[in-house]
Amino acid sequence: MKTLGLIATNDLRRQFLQPFAWILLALACALLAWQFLIAFDAYLRIAPKLDAVANSQGATDLIAVPLLRALSGMLMLIVPLATMQTLAGERRAHTLPLLQSAGISSLNIVTGKLLGALALVALIILLALLMPLSLQFGTDLDLGRLAAIATGLLLYAMSLTAIGVLCSAWTAHPVLAATAALIIGSLLAMLDMGARFQGIDNALINWLSMSTHLEPFFHGLVASIDIIYFLLLTTLALLFAARRLDSLRTRG
Template sequence: MSVALLIARHEWRRLAVQPFAWGLAAVAVALMAWQFLLSLDGFVELAPKLGGLQHAPGATDLVAIALLRSWSSLLVLLVPLVTMRSFAGERRAQTLPLLLASGVGNARIVVGKYLGALGYVIGLTVLVASMPLALGFGAALDAGKVAAALLGLGLYAAALVAIGVACSAWTAQPALAAAAALAISSLLAVVDAGARLQGVDSSAINYLALPTHLQPFFLGLVGSVDVVYFGLVVVVALALATRRLDVLRTGD
């Protein structure tokens, strides 16, 4: 595992010196900051009217959870851009054979690349989450609900990063890897939309959708079935990436 952490640290350093990574982070955080300010302004205007209502939503639902929901939607677009160079970039630069010849197991290489990309995404998530959490100094936040939402976001990000790393391993072009990851993530995000339009909301196709398992966390509910689902997505995606490296190593 120490080797995997070394590879992850190398990935973090590689991202830290890339203007693209810094630009992507700046744009993403700026968008979330703008939405946070708009949500906060709207909440301040609504607060006097909500004060007289029973069980009225507060800053947790109208500002914090709303911002985290928007961040989850942005992650579908952002993560493929972060992971697209994990392996495809190595292949394009012709440095992947050197990595494969280093004697490190394929699984460790995949886990290291995965942890490197995940660390970047989690770092951005922490920055975004710090905005609504700052409201705790002047407003009453439901700490349990926010914590559940952050846990769900972490699992959701982990699944998206795993999909992105797998796509990068199976393609030789970073742009194609990003497109494939975006397509798969988007498909898993809307796979149950048609079924729900037909009134089906408890079938296997609903279970496959990412939002089906993320939504309970935003409601403050942490279920083992949802945690297991995200874990399975990560394991399957990383296993596919490892299998691809096996093929590349043997040259078949």
């Protein structure tokens, strides 16, 4: 556990010592703040009319949920950028053999890398959540639903991060790793799109899609099957990444 913490902390510190992490964080916050302000302005315009409608939607539905749903789409691009240097950067700098020679198992290495990259992504999710939560002082938010969405986004981000670490383990070129992670993540997210167009929503292809398991969280539903799916996807990606490092260790 101490080894995982050291790897994760070192990776996170190294990210923030470079301008790229700050630029990524700033751009993500700027885009989210822009969407938040637009949604907030639209809500203020229609708020007087909503008071006269029974069971009308509130700030949670009209501001928070669209913002966090947009964030889920942004994570598809943010996570590959945050993970592309995790192992590809080590290989490119020829420092991976030093890490492996320290007696750390490949699984511990990839898990530590996952935690380091996920910390940056989790910070972006936290900042996005703080925007609608700032409205709690002037309106009633569904905090339980927001907590469910936050849980879903963290699980979703964790799976994407594991995929990014896997792709980074397979190449010494960070840009190639980011591209591969973006493609794989997009395919898994939109895997069942064709099936849904055909009216199929309860087949194996639907279950394999990440969007199928993320969507219930936006409705405030936290189901064990969805949690297990994201944990399983993360575990498989990490195991394949560890196996890749083992092969690199064997080849020297």
